[in-house]
Amino acid sequence: MNDTICAISTAAGNGAIALIRLSGSEAIEVADSIFVSKRKDFSLKNRDTHRVYFGTINDQYTVIDEVLLSIFKVPNTFTGEDVVEISCHGSQYIQQQILHLLIKKGARLAEPGEFTQRAYLNGKMDLSQAEAVADLIASTSAAAHKIAINQMRGGFSNELTGLRADLLQFISLLELELDFGEEDVEFADRTALLKLIEKIEQVIIHLIKSFDLGNAIKNGVPVAIVGEPNVGKSTLLNAILNEEKAIVSDIAGTTRDTIEDTFNYNGVTFRFIDTAGLRETTDTIETLGIERTYQKISEAKIVLALFDANDPNEKVAKELNAIIEKAGEDKKVILVRNKLDLSTEIRDLEIIGLAAQINISAKEKTNIDALLIEIGQAMQLESLENNEVVVSNVRHMEALSQALESLIRAKEGMKSGISNDFLAMDIREVIHYLAGITGEEITTDEVLGNIFGQFCIGK
């Protein structure tokens, strides 16, 4: 496992510079064999760690490039092994040459994710932190980046560690009553246990809820734009994106398909979904489009309900309300009154789930910034600012949901007065699922240790 691996760590293609990374017990030796410094008798082996050196990479007598080389010796390195990073010029040819040289000198090409895997295997991070590294690399916005970096630093693990202590206490009380029922010990009253269970439930629910936000941020917040044909959906999208993505025409029903595009605003990626219009039609292509509109609305976090400010179609509003009701209650709907430029008088509309309303002109690009601010507020991004733990990983989300399911079973069992042995079974499941995230189960020894530490056992 300690063989030395190497890879180009910067993105493929020609950049100004590129970074090649080496990790393993021979990393310094391998680098040393191709690195030449102007200083006399220079060897990387007896150099200080966490330093940068200037020199050339040579293939025998041929100079391949001038480089900066950083060395990181164990134990304080990313992978937990000796690491060398070579910053060379960005030519693909140079990168490939250096890589070939390193392999010739005994390194092996790393497999995808192998550096992070080594960091994990060498105890540099737990499972959820390792997953965060992948998210960090993939993060495309400031917000996604923030979630990933919080998780990598153990924010999520810390939250779970707190839960774990509560659960240990809980299961200890259950087991105490089960295994030492014949002893003269006082048992926790059920109301206190119920309170504890409800507290844990709240924390898990909170984490699960944060997934909505976390997932939206990671993959882009889906925003659906709906409205009757020719109300200016595509024009609005273009105004936001500042480019001609959707086909814009004056003929109603031109947008036959949903078109997606992303837009980064204030560090958050929004994924705009343009939809076909909301209108009953006999045109088969358009019927298909309306079906997709339904689908897109149910996927969206935010719905921009676009109406003609001068002539709001109440029938369409009703239809929209029906769709939103069907799609679920967690939609934030922003009523957008378009064609402000042509407007004389603005009429009111009743919309379900209304989070805000705003008047714009998509054509004149009036009030578009104000609309974006409303969208940001609707997502409640302030929780990110408060450094709250946000769950963004599907595996974590599944584990949390399963834990919650078992927890609710325990809570209901408790209320109906079932015996502790069944409660204990449900709570063990909760622990098991949560442990799946960080890999820390609670052991029997720990439970018994907790019991013996707190209660006088033994007749």
Add this chain to the structure above:
Amino acid sequence: MLPKYDIIVVGAGHAGCEAAMAAGNLGSRVLLITMDLNKVAEMSCNPAIGGIAKGQITREIDALGGFQALVTDKSLIQYRMLNRSKGPAMWSPRAQSDRVEFARAWRTYLESNPNVDLFQDLVIDLTIENEIITGVTTRMGFKFSTKSVILTNGTFLNGLMHIGKIQIKGGRAGDSASTGLSEKLRNYGFNIQRLKTGTPARLDGRSIDFSKMEEQPGDEGGGVFSYLNEGKHIDKQRSCFIVYTHSGVHEQLRTGFEFSPLFNGTIKSIGPRYCPSIEDKIITFADKDRHQLFLEPEGRDTVEYYINGFSSSLPWDVQVKAMQLIPGLENVKIFRPGYAIEYDFFDPTDLHYTLETRFIENLYFAGQINGTTGYEEAAAQGLIAGINAHRKNNDLPAFILQRDQAYIGVLIDDLITKGVTEPYRMFTSRAEYRILLRQDNADERLTPLGKNIGLVKDDRWQQFNEKYERIEELLKLIKGFSVSPDQINSYLEEKGTPGIKQKSKIEKVLLRPQVRLEEIIALITNNIYPKEIRDSVEIKIKYEGYISREKNSAEKITKLGRILIPENLEFSQFKSISTEGRQKLNKHKPKTIAEASRISGVSPADINVLLVFMGR
């Protein structure tokens, strides 16, 4: 020329007797050697069998064809089913036994086994050739040769008793210690350490005023431990009594602390946390102003009582003076003082799952020598060692119980993978699959296995089959039966649960906690079903959801168990595994992920590391 034996069992305690009996019943020629043939299967501590988790073990021993339950039933003077108000996994039978009748019953069973020879002597040496055991030597100079040896020395190996400043070498009050064996085995690489345990005084019942105590009688109608005795019951039971200490008692005890071998450093070894001495309790739980004591009758006709909860190694006069401050014990006389005992035990992580040692072939350890405590835990190991010694001699595959099959499986797996740091006692919380390991279904779980290996004889097998045929029959009746509202609603309302609106399956109605099968069975059938059959059927119906969920998760773990760890994997390369975890993995060389996951010091996070590594 002395006869050659297949198996020699050293020690005739609870482990030794089961081992000898099992091996003899399987057809091995067995020699059981003990220091004192009048003290076969002594109850060195309290005269009780069973209790929470322990009662389940005794039922399992019985289901496999062992004898502890049968012996208990023959000497029963009180029977209680503990935890009746909890779920069925917690129901635990507990018996008070007549100490003398218990020992006599065991002796009678052993004498009735033509394959078991008895011999009174002390084993002082083992013959070991090329790391294979071939015989034993006794103090009187006899050499016996054998194919295998099962050591069940209990607390006798270098046993040292303490009462205040007085120290006596011996394995039990009145008996001498066994020396020399530990020293011999240490040379073969065994890790030998010391443990401590204690026992309280025995009191003269004629000097006790029971009117000042709370009486605890047995269950009405009594009960039995052995599946073979189902339907029988005892006529006359004796009660136990509950009484409490108070701060005056604690003060008196404190006056002797300077002489206590526990506190002045004489005893360094670790005692059980769940069974502390009275002086330990006063120190550790200083804010508790009283501790519960439990007086257990020592026999059917004797006046002697065992004072549970008052185990002590304080000087004799301090024990007496403190006891005489307890209500009802003002004039108490003591038959035997309490004492603490230190003894050698062998690190059980040096054993295979069959309880054969890793270092010497055909040598087995069972019982307290492995760091456990309790008659039930000891007997279970004796049974497993006896079965496996016989099977190995006859080239049969090992007999190993899994954690989801039996508490015995949990016990041995814990010992071997986790080792012990204090005397090991079974708790239900040690079992992951508590709901599967019930006392009512030990026969269902294990009797077919016992039949397979030849330990379950025809009479038990026939009785077992008849019982489960009747259970199936009743289950079928219930599953096909529906009730109408007018048949059952008055009963339901009386029980405080709403009536049904239309004709419903009786199975559904039975799911309600308030509804008891015995109270509605007359609606379903006129046949008479005995209590154990009704109980079994009711549990199967009422707790079906929980039982099947637990079965599913047990299966998942079994799957994990199938992930093989490559042989010769160098665990020390994984820096993210704790140092302790790496050492333990290197020592145990687990064959599967499931095995690795149970080794103490190996955390689930460590297992993930292995899984990630092997996933490559």
